[in-house]
Amino acid sequence: MLIRTPSDIPSSEITPESVYLKRRQFMQGVGAAALGLGLPSAGFAASEDPRKSLDFSPVVKKDGNPFYTDEKTPSFAEASSYNNFYEFGTDKTDPARNAHTLTTDPWSVKVEGHVAKPGNYPLEDIIKLMTLEERIYRLRCVEAWSMVIPWVGFSLADFIKMFEPTSDAKYVEFTTLYRRDEMKGQRSSFSTIDWPYTEGLRMDEAMNPLAFMSVGMYGKTLPNQNGAPIRLVVPWKYGFKSIKSIVRMRFTSIRPKTSWESIAPREYGFYANVNPEVDHPRWTQRYERRLPSSLLSPSRIKTEMFNGYGEQVAGLYKDMNLRRNY
Numbered sequence: 001m002l003i004r005t006p007s008d009i010p011s012s013e014i015t016p017e018s019v020y021l022k023r024r025q026f027m028q029g030v031g032a033a034a035l036g037l038g039l040p041s042a043g044f045a046a047s048e049d050p051r052k053s054l055d056f057s058p059v060v061k062k063d064g065n066p067f068y069t070d071e072k073t074p075s076f077a078e079a080s081s082y083n084n085f086y087e088f089g090t091d092k093t094d095p096a097r098n099a100h101t102l103t104t105d106p107w108s109v110k111v112e113g114h115v116a117k118p119g120n121y122p123l124e125d126i127i128k129l130m131t132l133e134e135r136i137y138r139l140r141c142v143e144a145w146s147m148v149i150p151w152v153g154f155s156l157a158d159f160i161k162m163f164e165p166t167s168d169a170k171y172v173e174f175t176t177l178y179r180r181d182e183m184k185g186q187r188s189s190f191s192t193i194d195w196p197y198t199e200g201l202r203m204d205e206a207m208n209p210l211a212f213m214s215v216g217m218y219g220k221t222l223p224n225q226n227g228a229p230i231r232l233v234v235p236w237k238y239g240f241k242s243i244k245s246i247v248r249m250r251f252t253s254i255r256p257k258t259s260w261e262s263i264a265p266r267e268y269g270f271y272a273n274v275n276p277e278v279d280h281p282r283w284t285q286r287y288e289r290r291l292p293s294s295l296l297s298p299s300r301i302k303t304e305m306f307n308g309y310g311e312q313v314a315g316l317y318k319d320m321n322l323r324r325n326y
């Protein structure tokens with residue numbers, strides 16, 4: 001099984017020895033002036049950091065704003081060196097190590113299915129048309145760890161409205177890039193994922209104001225390992241729904257089959273709402289490890305229904321049995 005249980009994941013992975021050593025070598029190799037600029041970002045040396053600053057409106061930092069939380073965010077280096085992105089390997093440190101091979105320019109998103117305006121939309125046009133804003137969301141992985149991440153992006157609902165979905169559009173399916181020569185994990189013969197990675201949402205879920213398309217984090221464009229150049233963020237669902245490096249959106253009348261549901265349908269459902277009442281068959285979902293954590297401070301906290309976003313999304317599921325529809 002690919003997704004590992006929390007006990008399989010040593011917290012030392014957060015600052016792996018290799019990254020630490022590389023950082024030290026880098027610091028020894030540069031002068032004091034360069035040090036003033038801070039540590040190089042995880043996964044690439046400062047001189048070749050491909051991220052660009054973004055122009056966005058910062059999140060309104062007040063209680064009750066569902067797009068904001070004052071919970072502690074990890075450093076950028078932590079959020080970009082502990083990742084799940086199986087296209088680049090299954091270890092948490094693999095994406096930061098391997099994702100530099102991905103080229104993201106040019107990039108476009110193909111829109112198909114039940115919409116009045118299908119087409120191939122270049123990323124630069126998308127960014128010009130949408131209003132970029134910041135949102136600070138909790139991300140809860142099904143493996144029972146979580147992080148708080150400051151994203152930059154735009155509302156998925158606003159994006160979808162551009163394509164004018166018809167009344168036959170009941171679901172939207174998202175697909176990740178399939179490019180074996182740039183994605184090491186897609187070449188691996190051990191992989192159980194039938195590439196490309198796909199995900200999906202019911203239309204009313206996709207139109208919920210919390211659903212977000214991210215093109216950046218920590219004020220800059222996304223690093224490859226976090227899903228550059230454009231990825232989904234659905235904060236009330238387990239992290240695997242938040243599909244990375246999207247190249248296609250297809251509007252369908254029937255429920256799309258998603259990658260994890262296809263691999264292990266008893267363990268990973270289509271809905272995948274964060275739910276402390278419904279355990280994974282192999283571990284509890286009542287608690288989570290909030291990163292950054294360490295052996296001395298394990299940061300074990302209670303998992304909240306809908307990851308704490310119930311006020312915004314509980315209505316979507318009011319007539320559903322969430323034990324059956326996990």
Ligand SMILES: Nc1nc2c(c(=O)[nH]1)N[C@H]1C(S)=C(S)[C@@H](COP(=O)(O)O)O[C@H]1N2
Pocket residue numbers: 082083084085086087139140141142176197225226227238239240241242243244245
């Ligand atoms: N294409 C693709 N998207 C993906 C994954 C993946 O393996 N491939 N992993 C998912 C999982 S399990 C999680 S927890 C989040 C992690 O996002 P982050 O690395 O930005 O924290 O990405 C999700 N999106």
Ligand SMILES: [Mo]
Pocket residue numbers: 084140141142143238239240
């Ligand atoms: Mo995850």
